[in-house]
Amino acid sequence: MNLHEHQGKLILKKYGVTVPDGSIAESPEKAMEFAKVLQERTGTDKWAVKAQIHAGGRGKGGGVKIAKSLDEVSKFADQMIGMMLITPQTSAKGKLVRKVLIEQNIYYPGKSDVREFYMSFLLNRKTGRNMIIYSPRGGMDIEKVAEETPDQIFTEEIDPKFGLLDFQARKISFNLGLSGEAYKRMVVFVKALEIAYNESDASLFEINPVIKAADDKIYAADCKVTIDNNALFRHPDILELRDLAEEDPMEVEASRYDLNFVKLDGNVGCMVNGAGLAMATMDMIKMSGGEPANFLDVGGSANPKRVEEAFRIILKDPNVKAIFVNIFGGIVRCDRVAQGIVDAYNNIGVINIPIIVRLQGTNAEEGKELIDNSGLKVHSAIALEDAARLVNEVLK
C-alpha cells in the first residue's frame, strides 16, 4: 500500500526521524493559515507547497513550489488544489490534486552549505535481507545516478539478527562526506529510519532528498513510503491511511470482492485463474493483435459469484472490445466454471461484446459443450492456439 508524503512523514516522525515542520491543507485559506503558524513556530520566511498525490516526479509537473510570501503560499495552493498533475509517473491525464502539504523551508541560510543526499530502504531479493541504498548525489532520479556515476551509489545490508549496527550507520555518514555535528546527526537519522522501516512493516522507504541543512540538521525532505500489503493486518492504524481516491475506481471495487485486478489501457479484457496464467494471457492477447485491458486473477476456485462480479467490473471499461476468459480447471471442474459463466451472462443481461472462453483441464470437454449449447454468443475453445485465433478474429 502506498502512502502520501505527509502520511509517510508522520510515520517517520513517530520513530524519531527529523522531518520538516508542516501541515496538510485542502484550501488556499487553510494553507495560508498554516503558513502563518509555521512562521511563528519555526521562524521560516519561505514555505514549500507540495501537491499530495501517489506519484513521484511532482516537481517536474509543477506540483512542488517554494513560496516566498504568504500570498504566494495561497497562490500556489490555489493553483495546485484541483489541478490534474502530470508527472513522469502518472498517466497522460495526470492525477487530481486534493491536498497540499505546507512545510517550513529547510534550505535556509547558515554557516555551511545545504547538501542533498539519496537514501532508500528495501528488500534485497537475492539475499532475503533488507538493505539501504544511498548516494551523496541526492535530489535526482537515482536510476540516472546509477547509470552515470555507479561509484556514487552505496549499499549497506541489514542482518536481521542484529539490525543496523552502529558501525554501519557511521560508514553511511562518512560515505556521504559528512563530519562534525552533521555526521553525528546522520548516524542518529539512519538508525531511526531503520527502526521506522522495520516497525511499520514497510517494503519501501525512499527519501530523496535527505537534506543536510545549513545548521547541520538532517531532514527527510521528501519520502515515498510503501507498506507490505501482507502485513497490514497487524497495522490497523496504517490501513486507515489508505486513500481510495488515489486508486483506480475499478481496482477499488475489485478489491471489495477479493479479486486481484490491475487496470490497464488496452481493448481486450481478461479473466483468468492464477496470477502467472493471467500474465501469460495478457501476453497472448498482445500476440493476437490486441492490447490487454486488465490483469485479473479470479483465484483458484473461480466460483460463479466471483466470475459474475469480475464480468461486471470488466464491462465497466468502455475501451473493452472483447473479453477473454482463460481457465485451467484443476481441482475446480471446468463444467462448473462454464455454468458460472453462463449464469453470470444471464444475470447481467445484454452483453454486446464478444466473449471468448477457453477451458482446459478437468472436464474441459463438458465445459465447452455446456457453453456451446447455451445459446449465448460465446466463442469457446480448448486449445490455446484456437483461443488466440478467436481473439484475433473478433478484433477484426
Place this chain on the structure above:
Amino acid sequence: MSVLVDKNSKVVVQGFTGNEGTFHASQMIEYGTDVIGGVTPGKGGQMHLSRPVFNTVQDAVNDAGANVSIIFVPPAFAADAIMEAAEAGIKVIVCITEGIPTKDMIKVKEYLRGKDTRLIGPNCPGVITPGEAKVGIMPGFIHKPGRVGLVSRSGTLTYEAVDQLTKAGLGETTAIGIGGDPIIGTTTKDAIELLMGDPKTEGIVMIGEIGGTMEADAARWIKKHGTKPVVGFIAGATAPKGRTMGHAGAIIGGKDDTAEAKKQIMRECGIHVVDSLGDIGKKMTELLK
C-alpha cells in the same frame, strides 16, 4: 528416481483440521501420498481423516516418522509453522500459504540458514512426483510419470505445461512449484540444480515471470553446468512497471526484471525460450527426439 518427494515421503500436514488442510489432505491421500497425520496445536490425540492429529511437529516426527511437511496455516502464523517444522528435523517443508508478511519471511530465511532443511514456497502449489507422491494442491490426474522435470513460480502455468507434456506422451519426473513471493526457500536455480542431478530427468521446463533475478541466475548456472535441454517461458511481457501482478514478487522494479530482459539472458545461456505458452510441450518433444 525423482527429487524432493517420492513414495518414501511421510507427510505431515500442518493446519490439518482447517478447511484448506482437510480438503487438500484428503486429495493427497486419494492420490496415494503417505500422509501420516497432521498438526493442529491443542487438538493432539484426536483423529482426523482416519489419521492422528498431533500437537507439535516434533510429535509427528517422533511418533509417526514424518520427514516431509506441508503447511496450510494462515498467513499470520505460517512463518512460525515453517520454523517449527525445521526445528523438528523435517527435511522438506512445502508452504502453500499465500500472504505471509515479508518481515516474517526474512526471519524464516535467517532461521533456516545452515539447517539441513529445504523450504519450498511459500505461496506455491507444492511438489509432485507423479505416481509416487503429491505434496501440494495441484490436480493430480493431469500428471503422468515420465521424463521431464519442471520448475515454476506459478501454479496454473505449471498445470498448463504439465498438461502439454502429459499429452505429448513425455510425462514428468517431478514438478516443483517454487512460489510467487519475493522471499522463497528454493529458487529457480536451486530447483534446476536438483533436476539436473536427477538421472531420470531428461529435460527441464523452467517457467518464470517478471520481477527479481532468479531466472537470470538460473540461466547463468545452466550455461556453466547444464547437461540437459531446458525449455523456458516467462510471463508478463505486457505487465506495467511498478505494479504488483497478483504474486507479491511479480513486480518490475528496474530494466533487468522485465520479461524481455529475462528471455534475452536465457537465450544467451542456451535455454530454448518459447514466446507462446502453448509451445512448451511441442518444443520439449522436439528436443527429446
